[in-house]
Amino acid sequence: MNYKLRIKHPSGAEFEAEGPAEFIQTEKEGFLRGLPAAAAQGREPEKHQEEPAGEPRWAALAETKNCLLVLKNKHHGLRAADAALLILAAERQLNANASVGAITLSKAIKASGYAPERIDRLLTKANREGLVKASGTKRNRAYQITDKGLERAWLEARKLE
Numbered sequence: 276m277n278y279k280l281r282i283k284h285p286s287g288a289e290f291e292a293e294g295p296a297e298f299i300q301t302e303k304e305g306f307l308r309g310l311p312a313a314a315a316q317g318r319e320p321e322k323h324q325e326e327p328a329g330e331p332r333w334a335a336l337a338e339t340k341n342c343l344l345v346l347k348n349k350h351h352g353l354r355a356a357d358a359a360l361l362i363l364a365a366e367r368q369l370n371a372n373a374s375v376g377a378i379t380l381s382k383a384i385k386a387s388g389y390a391p392e393r394i395d396r397l398l399t400k401a402n403r404e405g406l407v408k409a410s411g412t413k414r415n416r417a418y419q420i421t422d423k424g425l426e427r428a429w430l431e432a433r434k435l436e
Contacts, residue, residue, distance in 0.1 A: 276295070276296075276422050276423075276425075276426055277293060277294055277295065278293070278294070278295070278296055278299055279291075279292070279293045280292050280293075280299050280303060282303070282306070284310060286310065288306075288309075288310060290302075290303065290306040296425070333364070333365045333368045333369050333432070334369060335347070336361065336365060336432055336435060337361070337362065337365035337369065340386060341386070343379065343382055343383045343386055344362060344365055344366050344369065344370065344383055345362070345383050345386040345387045346358060346361060346362065346365075346387040346388075349387065349388035349389070350435050353389075353431070353435070354389075355384055355389040355390065355391040355392075355397055356397050356398065356400065356401060357431050358384055358387055358389050358391075359380060359384055359391070359394070359397060359398060359401075359418075360401065360406060360407070360420065360424055360427060360428040360431065361428050361431055361432060361435075362375070362380065362383050362384065362387070363375060363380070363407065363418060363419070363420040363424070363428070364420055364424070364425050364428035364429070364432070367420055367425070373419055374410065374417040374418060374419040375417060375418055375419075376415075376416070376417050377394045377395070377414075377416040377417065377418065378414070380394055380418060381394045394416075394418075395409070395416065398418060401424065404423075405421055405423050405424070406420070406421060406423055406424030406427055407419065407420055407421060407424050408421055
């Protein structure tokens, strides 16, 4: 999935990038690191604000407790399956962890305040829709969020902010 980001800074600097989310994120960080030098040349100081259409603040949605990445708040209307997608997406974005074990994911969902049924049954629909990939069997099963699943989690995260 390709994303597009445009930033116009009050100092006159402009940034535009198109491509995968990771590419845009690294390029944006490089652009923002270069701004203080421009501010030292007599321009306005850096005042960067996230645009509403920007990347959700994963650190504001999730935190690490007892070695588990859990959602900070229980949101009404959010189902356990959607919470699982958000946890998988936050794990990928914050910890660069591609896959999460089923037992760890189950504990994280429960610690977030949701009462999931069996994880394999909870994520069956997401697996069929291509939002997650399951690997392994029985107790060694692990789940990995796909790009399509990351998009869905991104949309849910934007609703929660």
